[in-house]
Amino acid sequence: MRTRNLLAAIGKTVAVAAMLFWSLFPIAFIVMSSLKPGQDIFAVPPRYVFEPTFEHYVSLWQQWGAFFDGLLNSTIITAGATVIAIAGSTFAGYVYSRNSSRMLDASVLFLIVVRLIPPIVVTLPLFPIVNVLGLNDTHAIMMVLYATFFVSLGTVLMRTFIDQIPRELDEAAEIDGAGRLTVLRRVIVPLAAPGILAVAVFVVVFAWNEYLFAFIFTSTRAKTAPLVISEMIGSIDGVDWGILFAASTVQLAPVLLFVVFMNRYLVAGLTAGATKG
């Protein structure tokens, strides 16, 4: 019995270590490389001990102003998309949670099916429409696009969260003189806050990292940071790996911190409804 427990413990440790290595190695590699002097980045054997330098960050600032414009665009678009997705998901989730009809039930399935369609299938036909509307290369269209892709998942998630709030609370508030919107704002939203944060995590990560839509729908004014990073690889002067790693680190940091900070809600969002609250 003891040997079996020991074996299980060792197995678990090895598995966790492997998982950690798998997920942390690329991040550690990028961050460390951004701090290495240029000649050390691809040295064989790799150097783990080196004198950290911020020269790549300085070069990034001096040579790639476009990257920081991209970061600003990414921030604006991510914030906008998050707000729109949260609003849409909360309203829709509330409706799905508190009403039931054959149409509504059927449309839930549709919400899930929408998630299974490859984005490119929807993207290309959208291009002429966006052009005609004159929304090409604007923050607005990127916000709406990113939000749209998450409203379906967000709605299902919010419905699960709102389902856990007893309906009697809505009714008590109604009798207390609150209209539907007030019930939503004063009762449902505060109690479904973990769900809202979970939706926010999903949208933020997606919108911040997204490349394909940004590549198709933005060119200059609304160009996001990932696009600028890809331009660094295709630069005519050859790739300056140090700058590339510095830019990647800057791109990575906010979303990484955000996810670590919001970890609790992310897990809550993934397991919502799995067990009775």
Add this chain to the structure above:
Amino acid sequence: MAAIELVDLKKNYGSVPAVKGIDLSVSDGEMIVLVGPSGCGKSTLLRMIAGLESVTSGHLRIAGKDVGSVEPADRDIAMVFQNYALYPHMSVRQNLEYGLKNRGFPRQDIERRVAEAAAILEIEPYLERRPRQLSGGQRQRVAMGRAIVRNPAAFLFDEPLSNLDAKLRVQMRVEIRKLQKRLGTTSIYVTHDQLEAMTLADRLVVMNGGRIEQIGTPIEVYERPQTLFVAGFIGSPPMNLIDVGQADDVDWGELPPQTGVVGVRPDAVCTAPMTEGIGLSGVVELIEPIGGESHVHLLLNGGQALIASVPGKAGVAEGDRVNWHIDRADLHCFDKSTGRRTD
């Protein structure tokens, strides 16, 4: 404070009728208890009065005003829910204030009313706490506080005590009754607990299958149940309902025409030597001593089961053959096919 009047009130869910035509007048200041088994439509009826369920047809008047299509907020009623429905993210004070704030009461007025309600219900020490930091009984008081703070035309109670333990339930029952008498507010109270119903009601409304079976004071309903259903539902242990046709060895004497079933309250069974009345002989199958009295389960000679409540320790043993009797005046006679009272 106000009278409430229901005229041929109906509720259908699709093609399924839940409430099948209710006529009821509740006087100003009266405490009405709706009682019946699960699914009898009592909660639906209460929710219709609250405005939480739509009315399919009929009229619903509060203080003379037809409120059938009026929003819950504008009916001037307060409701106490089974699970309390306190806002978990608000303090007790905020819970009490919420309805007043929504209605735009002035700040001073809100503070005065909350202080008054808190004093009446003795919840002042908990005003700054969240509902989850309170015990079941305290939460129940807060729920009541939320109802009385607005001084509404009527209180609606939807099984408010069923989440409490037995001891607390009795205590809160007494408090609700005292409070209702003190405030004199018209109240409609839903419960499936017949003891609660008997003790709280000015008048009892016994419901079954979406209809009213009987309306009356608790004693009227107990002493003269108008239908077989009421006879079997009100009273604990329940009334013994004996099929006259099967108990043919019992000399029932002259029964009213159409009588197919006779009812005998367990406490009407007399163990003293029979002088006059109707003799019931059988074998003692089981004795349940419950303290001041014992419930004796008899198997009558005709094969029917009968429960008798006898004072003290019963003085018989399981397996004994007994010859007990009942007074003719204690018989309840019913038509078997219609279920209506015949005497």
